[in-house]
Amino acid sequence: MELPVLYAMRSSLYSAKARCYLIKQRIEYIERPPGDPRFPAEVVPQIGRWIIPVLQTADGELIQDTCDIIDYFDAEMPPERSAKPPAGLQNIVTRVLEMFGSEGLMRPALHYRWNFDGLNMPFVGEDFGRGLMLAGGSSDRLSTFDFGPEIGGSDDAAARAKISQFAADRMRALTLDFGVNPETIPEVERSYHEFLALLSAHLEMTPYLLGGRPTLGDFGLIAPLYAHLARDPEPSLIMKRDAWPVWRWVERMNSPVTDSGEYGEVPFELFADDAIPETLTALLAYIGREFAAEVAAHVGFIDNWLEQNDEVAKGDVVGGKPYKRSLGLVTWNWRGYEIKTNAIPYRLLHLQRIQQAFYAADPPAQDAARELLGDAGLGGLLELKARRRVVRSNNLELWGAAQQAIIPA
Ligand SMILES: N[C@@H](CCC(=O)N[C@@H](CS)C(=O)NCC(=O)O)C(=O)O
Numbered sequence: 001m002e003l004p005v006l007y008a009m010r011s012s013l014y015s016a017k018a019r020c021y022l023i024k025q026r027i028e029y030i031e032r033p034p035g036d037p038r039f040p041a042e043v044v045p046q047i048g049r050w051i052i053p054v055l056q057t058a059d060g061e062l063i064q065d066t067c068d069i070i071d072y073f074d075a076e077m078p079p080e081r082s083a084k085p086p087a088g089l090q091n092i093v094t095r096v097l098e099m100f101g102s103e104g105l106m107r108p109a110l111h112y113r114w115n116f117d118g119l120n121m122p123f124v125g126e127d128f129g130r131g132l133m134l135a136g137g138s139s140d141r142l143s144t145f146d147f148g149p150e151i152g153g154s155d156d157a158a159a160r161a162k163i164s165q166f167a168a169d170r171m172r173a174l175t176l177d178f179g180v181n182p183e184t185i186p187e188v189e190r191s192y193h194e195f196l197a198l199l200s201a202h203l204e205m206t207p208y209l210l211g212g213r214p215t216l217g218d219f220g221l222i223a224p225l226y227a228h229l230a231r232d233p234e235p236s237l238i239m240k241r242d243a244w245p246v247w248r249w250v251e252r253m254n255s256p257v258t259d260s261g262e263y264g265e266v267p268f269e270l271f272a273d274d275a276i277p278e279t280l281t282a283l284l285a286y287i288g289r290e291f292a293a294e295v296a297a298h299v300g301f302i303d304n305w306l307e308q309n310d311e312v313a314k315g316d317v318v319g320g321k322p323y324k325r326s327l328g329l330v331t332w333n334w335r336g337y338e339i340k341t342n343a344i345p346y347r348l349l350h351l352q353r354i355q356q357a358f359y360a361a362d363p364p365a366q367d368a369a370r371e372l373l374g375d376a377g378l379g380g381l382l383e384l385k386a387r388r389r390v391v392r393s394n395n396l397e398l399w400g401a402a403q404q405a406i407i408p409a
Helices: 013-024 038-047 066-074 089-103 106-114 117-132 156-172 185-203 216-231 233-242 244-253 278-308 346-360 363-375
Strands: 005-007 030-032 054-056 062-064 329-334 337-342 388-393 396-402
Touching: 005 013, 013 066, 013 089, 013 216, 013 244, 038 054, 038 062, 062 066, 066 089, 066 216, 066 346, 089 216, 089 278, 089 346, 089 363, 106 117, 106 156, 106 185, 106 216, 106 233, 117 156, 117 233, 185 233, 185 244, 185 278, 216 233, 216 244, 233 244, 278 329, 278 346, 278 363, 346 388
Parallel strands: 005 030
Antiparallel strands: 005 054, 054 062, 329 337, 388 396
């Protein structure tokens, strides 16, 4: 039997979400960087865009998207190992944390990677180069990007530096579109320190977000907290200095064993009675302050875009082209600053995931979720909807069925 292959990079944000799931679930796999010639030759043409991570299953099927990769393996997990808690409050909360981790920490992740060149760039540049061009790689078609430049030349190091620079320029340009600019930077830093303090306080008492084993929320949060915020040199120092429990959690998330000795004997179980501890409630309140307005603005913007573009039909690729993930810039108020950030229909999939967990819960758990998330300012996550669903098919995001919109007041 072939092993699954994860096409991923150490320096990539979403790669860690899939990789840590495989590691924690002790699924044997092979990791290949996208510089491997099989990625442009076999993977990109089938997936329809350059994107990582991509999982090639033991049967040769390709799966892009970290939610789908986790769902694929988790469907076979016994309940006591699953990353999804049983229907109820924890199952809703872990998806809120998954969404916030996957989409809500882009500002600190991008800031701490791209605005500290002196310490970061020697490392990040090397990482990009090594991941995008293998040692001894061919020099006549060095770019693994379908849309990238042809980079020729005979010197591997120079060619690697060029492809690394090309990729870095693309990513660096994103910082502005995610709301990091000279005016907001001090607040990005304050906000990140607030987050680290709250997550540290929670992890003082538990090795994983919901107890003795990781769930979807842990895998969502490891996305920004691994490559960018724990591994890049500058933010790595911040995390080690100011948030030791978070640093240890990052190590733990990358270990195939429970790795929670400092907590004593912790059973491999979630908190009893579907409980959410106060330290997690405090973290949810932070997520409310940081992210609720962004989600509401997204739903409003996307709904309005669908109203303006009523020729859009079920089955159309969102954004029109597989690689175009944003519908434009949405203006919203973040911590007192008016910022413009990418409006990304993909995020509606996360909302749908949260709402699905909400509908699956029994009425007392639904009441508890309404109260907990409502108090955190996150009640909108349980109900907001644009006038069309987003679905995934063939590893792309497509517009789904029309529905009754519920947009923010
Ligand atoms: N929703 C996707 C996001 C994947 C993603 O954005 N990957 C980044 C790297 S971390 C990427 O491939 N970017 C390439 C590009 O935008 O050109 C997932 O969860 O897998």
